[in-house]
Amino acid sequence: MNNQGLYIALISVHGLIRGHNLELGRDADTGGQTTYVVELARALASHPEVARVDLLTRRVIDPKVSPDYAIPLEPIAPNANIVRLAYGPRRYLRKEVLWPYLDSMADQALQHIRETGRVPDIIHSHYADAGYVGTRLAGLLGVPLIHTGHSLGREKRRRLLDRNLEPRQIEKHYNISERIDAEEMAMDVADRVIASTRQEVEEQYSLYDNYHPRRMRVIPPGTELSRFHPPTGTEGNSRVKGMIERFLTNPEKPLILALSRADERKNIQTLVRAYGENKQLRDTANLLVIAGNRDDIGSMERGPRKVLTDLLLLIDRYDLYGQVAYPKHHHADDVPDFYRLAAESHGVFVNPALTEPFGLTLIEAAASGLPVVATRDGGPRDIVGHCKNGLLVDPLDSDRMGEALLEAVSNRKQWECWSDNGIKGAHRYYSWHSHVEHYVQEVGIVLDKHDKARPVQLRTSRLPTIERLVVCDLNDTLLGDPTSLRDLLEALEEAGDRVGFGVVSGQHLESTLAVLDEWGVQRPDLVVTLMGSEVYYGNRMVEDHGWRKHIDYRWDPEGLRQAMGDIPGVRLQAADRDHKIDYFIDPDTAPPVRKIIRYLRNLDLHANVVYSHERFLDLLPIRASKGLALRYVAAKWGISPQHILAAGDSGNDIEMLRGDILGVVVGNHSHELERLRGEPGIYFAEAHHAAGVLEGLHHYAFLEARQPPVTLEEDE
Incomplete structure (x- = not known):
């Protein structure tokens, strides 16, 4: 520790x-x-x-939401901050x-x-999208990753299919394949997956290729018990009343309380x-439905609008006027009073959701002394x-x-027991103190096993003359046309010491240098070889051994070769290196690449598979790729990603071109890169080879002495 x-x-x-x-229930996110x-x-x-x-x-930064969400740093407790990072369009977007x-x-x-000046000891990602970010960040920093899925894509897809939604419609609206891939990636890398329930581990995570229960732990979330407690008779709840x-x-009748977002999965209709x-239930109790906040149902998004309509x-x-309450607005501070008001009336809390990964509201209700009926x-x-406080x-x-709701509000002796x-x-089971004790204990175990030598050293740049860096894929991007190559090299030389130059190559170092010599290219400041598995610097081509050690993580080349030997349509190339198997x-006889990846994952073999x-x-280590190597170099040498321009021509350049790095796709690119067209920060040049790189440099005004690099408009 x-x-x-x-x-x-x-x-x-x-x-x-x-x-x-917190604006709980404002929307599905x-x-x-x-x-x-x-x-937490x-x-x-x-x-x-x-x-x-x-x-x-x-x-x-969006006039439709509170200005609170534009504040870059918000302290929320001693030593705890919300850090808001600016990326993508400014406006609020659904996930x-x-x-x-x-x-x-x-x-x-x-x-x-x-x-900050310090590398985190642990990265903990929440949900699939954060799992994608956390996987990359943990890999770049060389620190352990903990992942919590919250709601899993495979289970969501199953539920949507059960409702007879078309697979194409599910894919279009939810990006479900991308979400599942991100979950697989997070599970591939994570040292621990923290789940809320046993059912989540045994029935939901087991649907994944990377299901390895030995890396999973059930640690139930906590509840802020100082806010949620039984009624004492002294609280002022006149507002919610x-x-x-x-x-x-007849407001004196017991209250059946439902509290959720206006989301079809919450099953309010049932x-x-x-x-x-149930006439006897209507005669016995009132129903209170808190389904988020609204001003005008007609102006809401389609999903909440349908649920509320x-x-x-x-x-x-059912002519339930006078028996059902459905207020339009409430504050987060009202929520504990809703529970206590229902408990005072000897009512019941109900969670009828179609699927409920955890159910934080159930714990809040339990802590408030309110029995539950739940899915x-x-x-x-x-x-x-655990709590023995209601019915499922x-x-x-x-x-x-x-019938269950009627039983809960009719039997006073049973109600008191629940x-x-x-x-x-x-x-006993759901305090934050208990959760954090288990969490920190698990972190200690992870850190004891983890190599604490981190390759990224947060210190002043060792190349102070380099403000910006131009990086080109070797074959068919930098090389291919001698005239435009000469023009590009002259432009870089004129830029002086403030602009560095690097190449990335799928070949090993010796072949890369031989090709550069053949084309008359002097030694670059940076050479990334074997598609990101080796990094070299300077005229003497000194290897970065920290990167080599960093990418060794979960790399089993012998196991991978043995497993790939059983797959039809793939043939091992004559030579491979320590961290790359070719x-x-x-494609006519081999299974789809996605099936090959699943096959390896099921065998607990981990690789970055590049087609x-x-x-x-x-096959590369899961921490190795052109893009990850480039970002590792940026972190190590103190170069902002916005001050790096990367140019490429093929599918194995995709990761290098995305993100805050300025991407250039040369005109002679393969069709695999067409899916990047229109993405922010990626420029498609018309010119081929080095001329396309020059075109990209001019587009971004990258070499101009005092001009900051041009990026796409945020809301474009």
Whole structure:
């Protein structure tokens, strides 16, 4: 354990995150996960072995949301901060459209860490999008990754298919394949996957190729128990009483409380049917539905609009006026009062969600002394199993749901037992103190096993004359046309010592240098060979051994060669190196590359699989690639990614071109790069080879003495 105290970086990409008055239920992205990460940051920072916690998220500058989300740094507790990184468009975006900007977030996070002056001991990513960022960041820094999925893509896709949604529609709206790939990537790299429930590990994670339970731990989330406690009779809850009682004819009846976002997965419609079709339940209790905040249903996004419209139609169908309350607005500080008001009335909390990875609201209700009726999926099974404070039901069986709710509000002796059990169980199993103790203990185990020698040293640049760096792929980008190559080299020479020059190559060093000599190119400042698996500097081509050690992580070349030998249509090339295994692949007889990746993952073999030119398949360590090597160099030498221009022509250059690095695709590029067209910060040149690189340099005004590099407009 670090004698300075632990520095933990949490990553949560989407939603609206701030340290006060969380806008829970505002949309599908601002729910339990935002509460979890904020409270986890505070709880970790209070532990005596933790020195600093940074919660990295996205900076949003948008008149449609609070200016709070534009503040770059927000302290939320002693030694805990929300750090908002500026990347992508300024406006608020739903998580499904953030994927093109995640490489930029990784670059911005790296810059924040450089400014901090200390490398985190642990990176902890939350959800698939943060898993993508965390995988890259942990790999660049050489630190362990912890990942929490929260909600898993394979389970979501299964549920959507069960609702008869078309696969093409699911893919278009949810980017589900990209999400699942990011989850696989995070599981590939993570030293620990932290889950909330056993069911999550055994039934949901088991659907993944990288399912290896020995790296998974169940640590239930905590609850801020100082906010959620049983009614004492002294709280002033007149505000919530006022907003509810105006709906109700007999407000003294027990309250059935539902609290969630207006999301179809929360299954509010089935709850209203269960209530509306059970006359005895309607006579016994009132229903209170808190479904986020709204001003005008007609102006909301399609999903929440449909849920709330269906709610109003069902209330009308069953004539539930005077029996159902559905207030338009509430504050986050009102939520504990909702629970206590329902508990005072001897009511019940209901979570009818179709799927519930955890169920933080169930713990809040339990701590408030309010019994629960919940879906038998996911987290509620563990929570009710621990707390013994209610009933589990099939979320699609409205008749049984109505019966369970009636049982909960009708049997006073049972109610008292469940209420008492819930209070005790919440404190025993779900306090933040208990969560953090287990968490820090697990971190200690991970760090004891992890190589603490980090390759990225956060110190002043050792190349002070280099302000910017031009990096070119070798064959068919830098080389190919002698005239334009000469023009490019002259332009770089005229720029002087402030502009460095590097090449990246799929060949080994000796071949790369021989080709450069043949074309009359002097030794570059940087040479990255074997597609990112080796890094060399200066005239003497000194190898960066820190990078070599860094990419050794989970690299099993013998196991990979043996496994690949069983795959038809792939043939080992004659020579390979320590950290690169090369194959020829026949796409007509070999299985799809995605199936090869899954096959290796199932064998617990880890590789960055690169397919290019429709005939090459290269296996690299999971921490090795052209893009990762380039960002490692940027971090080590103190060069901002925005001051690096990278040029390429083929599919194995994609990662190098994305993110905050300025990308140039030369005119003679392979069709594999067409999918990058239109992405921010990537310029498609018309000219071929080195002339295309020169065109890109002019486009970005990269070599002009006092002109900052030109980037695409943020909201373009």
